[in-house]
Amino acid sequence: LPLAPLQEGLLFHALYDEESPDIYIVQITLELEGPLNTPRLRQAAQQLLTRHPHLSACFLTRPDNHPLQIIPTHTTIPFTETDLTHHNPTTRQHHTQNILHHTRNQRFTMHTPPLLRYHLIHQTPHHHTLTLTIHHILIDGWSLPLLITELLTLYHHPNNPPLPTPTPYKTYLTHLHHQNPQPATTAWTKHLHTLTQPTTLTTPNPTPPTTPPQHHTQHLTTHTTTQLHHHTRKNGHTLNTLIQTTWALLLHHHTNQNDITFGTTVNGRPPEIPHINTMIGLFINTIPTHTTINHNHTLTQHLTQLQNQQAQLLDHHHLPLTTITNTTPHTHLFDTTTVLENYPL
Structure with a gap:
């Protein structure tokens, strides 16, 4: 498939400096309370990819420098588990932060699908941390809550989920x-x-360094x-x-x-x-x-x-x-x- 305009820009940035951190990797973390059926959660993640095959896309550049996104026929979802239930709370917190930091800063290879991965951390038998790390080239902010809603719906209703048939992303690319x-x-x-x-506001730099953004939050009353x-x-x-x-x-x-x-x-x-x-x-x-x-x-x-x-x-x-x-x-x-x-x- 062709690329949307911003996808072309994000692909350029991902390939421009492959040694620096990729600041366009997005990470969402959910704290899950209660007993968890891990095989069913893994199945839901796989079903989500089946519903939206463009989320398994990889990105290649033809010899004429024209970029394409390739949708594989089938992709197995990367789903990693870590059991911290036998550690004390302080150690669990330390290990969790290390895992989140590592998965957030581990670059994706743009030509190797899929550009997303799950990591499930078992904190206690009734408390689990699920993190989804995904490249921004696949998804925007409006889509993230839709994605999480579908994932949890597929978990609760694995055989007959009450979800509408999704409109293919290809429809949007064809429209463009x-x-x-x-x-x-x-x-x-x-x-x-x-x-x-x-x-x-700054002096133009023809080769600006890639640096993670800093955040300052100001809440209005x-x-x-x-x-x-x-x-x-x-x-x-x-x-x-x-x-x-x-x-x-x-x-x-x-x-x-x-x-x-x-x-x-x-x-x-x-x-x-x-x-x-x-x-x-x-x-x-x-x-x-x-x-x-x-x-x-x-x-x-x-x-x-x-x-x-x-x-x-x-x-x-x-x-x-x-x-x-x-x-x-x-x-x-x-x-x-x-x-x-x-x-x-």
Whole structure:
């Protein structure tokens, strides 16, 4: 099968520096309480792969450098068990953290399927830790809770699971393949034609090192969150527009540029594909958000301007970032990005 736009980018990063940590490996950990039927859990993991065969894909590059994803006829799920029930709590915790760290930092070989693995750790007879490690090239954030829900449903109902027949990921790739790129290219060319320069916070590095991200978390109070929702609803804006406008103003403050561009991750799920919101796979894409800061405008005017610009580009989110960038005279457009995550948990 061909690759989705972001899959091509993730494959490039995975092959660009095979010695450094792969920061696009995702790890989900579940704490399971109560008696566990391990063979049934392993079977559920295998059934999940049967339901969604594209999750067993590997990625190859043809001699003309054109990438392909290959779906094997059958793949056995990597499922490892570790028994820590005879250790004391401190030792169990230490071993568990070592296992999670090792599985998270163990790179996948992109041409060897599947790019996911399970590890089940038995803490006590009634407490188990299950970790799923999977490459981001197979799945996006919206899909993760769907995946876990299906896994647990298959565990509880191994013979007749109450799950709908999944829409193949190939349906989405076929939809992308049949899109006429010209309207999208024209729309992005029109949107970015006034772009004077990239918006960057750092000095461009042609060979940037691959380093794991650092995290800083800031929680807003319930009162502040309620006020933000009230403000956006009252003025016909979305919370995403508010976050993006705030980020644009912050970039303006730090760069002293009025012409602001940054990346935005969009969910990339075309509504015309039936059951698109229940499909599991990688649909997201990163696109530029471009807006102008006008000191004569109010905050509300800036919000309205950006939201209107975004609405005009909704049908063109599928275009690869490299193609969008090629509509401008610049080799890159931004070095920061925003994403609003609102998943069906």
